[in-house]
Amino acid sequence: MSYFKDIFNAVKTLLTGMKITGRYFFVNLFTRRDVITVQYPDNIDTLKMHDRFRGEVIMGHDENNMHQCDACTICENACPNGTIEIIWDKEKNPETGKTQKVLLNHIYHLEMCTMCGECIEACPSDAIEWGQNFHHVTRDRSNLTKSLNRPESILNPNFVKSKK
Amino acid sequence: MENQMENQEFLADKIRTQEYQLNMGPQHPATHGVMRMILQLDGEEIKNVEPVLGYIHRSIEKMCEKSSYKQIIHLTDRLDYLSSHMNNEAVTLLVENALGIEVNDRIKIIRTIIAELTRMASHQLWWGVMGMDTGALTTFMYAFRDRELINEIMEETCGARLTMNYNIIGGLRYDIHDNFVKRVKEFIVHFKEKLPEYDNLLSNNVIFRKRTEGVGIMTKEQVIAYGMNGPTARASGFECDIRKKLPYSAYGMVDFEEVLRTEGDAFARYKVRIDEMWQSMNIIEQLIDKIPEDDFRMKTKPIIKLPKGDFLQRVETARGDFGVYAMSDGGKNPTRFKFRSPSFANLHGLNKMSENTKIGDLVVNFSTIDVVVPDIDR
Amino acid sequence: MILELLNQFMPAEVAFYVELVIIAVVYLGVFALLGLFLVWMERRVAGFFQLRLGPNRRGPSGLFQTVADALKLVSKELTATEGRDKFLHGIAPYFVIVAALMALSLIPFSAELQAFDINLGVFFVTAVTSIEVVGIFLAGWASNNKYSLIGGMRSGIQMISYELSIGMTIVTMTVLAGTIQLSEIVEMQRGGWFIWTGHIPAFIGFMVFMIAGTAESNRTPFDLVEAESELGAGFHSEYSGMGFAYFFLAEFVNMFIISAMAVTLFFGGWLLPFEIGADIPFVGAIIFVVKTLSVVFLMMWFRWTFPRLRIDQLLTLEWKYLIPISMVNIVVMAILVWLGLTF
């Protein structure tokens, strides 16, 4: 008798499973309501990442092409992977007459970055921040080495070094 | 008739059979990554399994010796990437306990909630892959539907979906997002509706039951001897939940059950994880309304140096008992940083589990011990 | 019809052979298109089952996606293992595909559209489809790959076992029909489909046929021959390009053949209930294809819901459940027919 009971139970459980998948099939066939995938390159214009999304490290510039980085190299030391290289020079400030560090090039190796955020955490002047861009695909690895400060940009004279 | 029988036996002696070796992996769908198993087979029956490791060995322990404690945290994301938050938590707790930093309840509760969300996401992925290993391909997408919601929450609050790196020493990187509580509650409602579907689709399915029940039985003694842990060991009745045994973060404040089963077979290992998802939801439900207003990070020194000595911190990741063992000489970097990974420990039992089973059973067993290969290779 | 047309401008003998060639070419075309369509259907159906859309970029609803894939497969380099048995490795896909083609030629699409209506119909189909196992076994054996070998061994065990219950179910239905000519079996169902007239044994027979048929066409839950998570791709691990495409198409056409057989045996072939639309020409073929695709859909539904069995469970299912059931079923059917208890 248990032989038939086994068969009956087996068929019952199989039908329960088929009920679930079948329901999704017909719902999706007619309404596409439960479709969870996103049509990726089509929605490229409307796709918006969350504010905290860690896509790449960027350096904020204001409208006068000024940034906040005074080339202190704290981020360079904080980075676990050697992603950041800062090239700086000493220059005489014409107003105050003091020599100070001037950022020439803030090199960011995206190909080595693990998006851990230690540099941004360490930065005392909020010069670098997270960018939400994730379209990093490129045919040449050298394109991933980026210079974060824009050409001709200068240090914001009013910047404050806020210790966190 | 008798004569015939004799003839048959004679024939069976005469046919020359031979055990043979089969390389399963490193590129094999069932090994969940790049791992190789050398199988000694007699027909379909497995005589011996020998895992060959190291295909994604990245010498993280060596890297830790050259990194500061802050930098170590993000490396642990890459061990068991499915329970990255718990791995981070292990390192932060180790440093905090060594330095005597007591974090406030807000941090503890948020850490616990995110850890449980991560655990659920991990178990969901495992469930999907378990289905795929047994041949039911649809489970994968159903699991991902629910996992996607968790990843959304993570992305909104932590900034990344998988390797969140949300813990820092003495607190959290960001405060929780404004939508966090709302979204988590929505997720719980959604998932309570969908989790029975998992049972109906796979757990109760007669084929799945037949594939898992009575397969790869491990007794409690064997589990302890082989040093296995996590849900895999709890299926054999070994009480090894660190959340209960040595409560850390906010696990002392909540009331939950340690899921235990006694059968020790593949289905028990499967069921433990399903039930753990219920328990995770239970924990989150208890905590989600209790997040107190407070700072989300404590004051710490800019350069962290551990006192001289040895430190061990254990946490319960989705795979089991994750231990971080640090040896410090009082400097910025540890002299030895060891990750005792649960997947590596669980791998010890695979050979015993698969003795005299079929190739199909090996896939099931391997799936139910739920290893993450980067966690093994480190 | 074609024969008459040809007879007008060529001698009768030549016309006969030309007709054969034309029919062969037409069937090859049907075969390829059917295969491609079924692959597309499977992917699309799988998409909806899995909460996604499936191919939807190339052509209407992604219909040309599989064509593109086929072109890609054709243009691919053929690679193979060293030390394989070259001759057997090369010939194996043709066993599978020729078997499928021959079986396809017997399928009665409608009263007019049947290439080859012999009085041994059902018997011939079962005989021809069982050749397939030779091809799969050879592919597994000749590849010089242990995964392929295990797959081939499994296919041997599996297909020969399940051939039995398919055969028995067919016997059950021929007891009811009283003939094994496919077109006559359909004609017998003019009063009512066999699943209705044969009621209980026919229904049990249908279930057994579906299970065994799924196993025959190597699909989940019986895809142990390929068993992706266990054997990679099983017997066709070492085939690339067209060799793989042949296996792939043959698998899908086999699915169609099994479904077509199910429709012929249980669901009245090209007939609609109460003889609706029986007079309109070519409607029969459409009805037949729609019915068959529904059964194909049922098999896809199985595939995207169930886990796979283990090899010993596969045999347990066959020898402990399906065979006894279908044996009893034959007897029950015979008794019912004898007592005239069928509708």
Place this chain on the structure above:
Amino acid sequence: MKKEELQSLLESWSLDLTFIEGETQFLEVEVPAEKLSELSLKLKEESDTAFDYLFALTGVDYGKDLGVVYHIESTTHNHMIVLKVKTSDRENPNFDSVNDIWPAAYFNESEAYDFFGIKFNNHPHLTRIFMDEDWKGWPMRKDYTDEFNMLTR
């Protein structure tokens, strides 16, 4: 069992053990290499201690010495002990395997061998599990030089 009780119990066994003083998490015992397997077996077999769960086995390079640290837990008493063995022989470091006492040591001892070159007597299958078979040197040792070091620029 408490740390102190455990210490006094172990002292009574007179196995030439050194106890590490100070604020340690668990009882840390330095064991002479030749007494290791004897102590391990006793720790496991005695019902008062019943250390049956090898939690972690860590190879360590102390700079001058090489050593292995065993974290052993008891599933019945829920206490943990840390065993440390050291050797100053950097050419051919050699300890007894505990694989027959705790099968969990199987891969872990291979790992210590792979990273530190520490050999374990009577281990059934001591191989380089993570590195290539033909890898030169022991990468986790402090004196190992790595020509492709990404970390120091």
